[in-house]
Amino acid sequence: MYSSHLLPSAGSAVPSVFDGPTEPLTLDCLFAGQPADKFAAGEGVFWEGDTASDICQIVEGCLRLYRILPDGRRAIMGFRFAGETLGLSCEGTYCYTAEAVTPVRLRRLSRARLRAMGEEVRPLQPLLLAKVFEEIRAARQHIIVLGQLGAEERTAHFLVSAARRTGADRRRPVTIELPMTRQDIADYLGLTIETVCRVLSKLKRDGLVALEGRHRIVLLRMTNLQHLAGEFDDAEPQAPTWTPAKWPH
Amino acid sequence: MYSSHLLPSAGSAVPSVFDGPTEPLTLDCLFAGQPADKFAAGEGVFWEGDTASDICQIVEGCLRLYRILPDGRRAIMGFRFAGETLGLSCEGTYCYTAEAVTPVRLRRLSRARLRAMGEEVRPLQPLLLAKVFEEIRAARQHIIVLGQLGAEERTAHFLVSAARRTGADRRRPVTIELPMTRQDIADYLGLTIETVCRVLSKLKRDGLVALEGRHRIVLLRMTNLQHLAGEFDDAEPQAPTWTPAKWPH
DNA sequence: CGGAAAATTGACTTACATCAAACTCAGTGG
């Protein structure tokens, strides 16, 4: 019964098995009732290690999620924008710190409350689970970006996926807002701030993007950028040309 | 009720997910009835893009999980050893190829069947979910390794976590089996085979490890290795008593 | 405006990749 949600049948992302009257039911509805907390730019929403008591949905603004390594390095795990949620795929304690990049308004929902709601509203489960899977997918993507791509490729990938997130159609000049600093981008991409700058300058020189102030970039040649980014995320099931490596004992 | 599984209350996660097979009720019981398929070294179990119809549990052997990028690069997402499962945190289609490193025996369980079982055996859900969360945790770990650590740190981290996976106690010389090739390790760590070799040679020269043949390594100085690896994963709230080193690699 | 923080650019360094041998084994067959 309910387990069908945890084990979605092949096919569509959000399990359609128990859809019924789907329309008016999303997480938004649950969050809608909650009061909106406000945070100033630079303010922390929660910290790594805190008890993960709430799920949050951003009403407005942008957050950075990061961990600080023992030696002081900062690894940004991702950014969250209006409409997105955070805190769902943590067990027990938050596994990163969430900090406002811009002024942020967000709604909280305690796990206890969400749990209670989940019992009454059955189709809630697959929605939550879909978000968890989406996070895994994003994490795997990030692994490939960091492990395999060069500085230019990483940056192109970042821009393209930012554009994709806005929902803007692929066609022609897409303008994206990047409220975070260059340092944030660098810490996200595993590069230095200087390298990020140089790459952006190069992309500009090559006519692939236009820089409008610090926080707005126009992607002029999406196709080229996607190609630079590797395009490994899209469909295209590569023919498996594996080597018949054998076990050398 | 069941939603409490998807939204585990703060505090303890499901006890030691990664421990060896514990008696009472685990996935092992479900897999126990299934016949064991055999695969020769180098043989594929499933391919990226295949319909993710089964969950697999490895009875014996080692698998590598990877994706091939459009330009031919191979990104190894992870390895799986005896007792571990694969295919759980995929939606619809497998998101990587699974290939035997050594001869492998594994049991399959169709999602449909697992779903059916999940209805009868209630405590099954949290077990599955725990595995999903564990994968997220591992992916985040990998992101930090690839984004922030240098070659030596990455390699040390790989060794330490391999040791941890065997369940061997932290104390004193731990011998680990690494059935995969150096190339596999390189593709997993985002390095070249030469760099992996050089790092291992250096660790040997420094007396941190001993190399016994190609596929066995003795970790002589766990503490040093852990320190090299950054130690950012364990509990240990690391008092920041250390100088804010810059960006060494 | 004015000043400080952020971004950019340039000169130089370094860690890792690349290219190229040589070495090590484990499997095979004489």
Place this chain on the structure above:
DNA sequence: CCACTGAGTTTGATGTAAGTCAATTTTCCG
């Protein structure tokens, strides 16, 4: 049993992408 073989590994020489250090220049916010 031992030489042959070839994949896998190791080591060395060299190249290069990205990091580091150090100025500027730009932006934006009071």
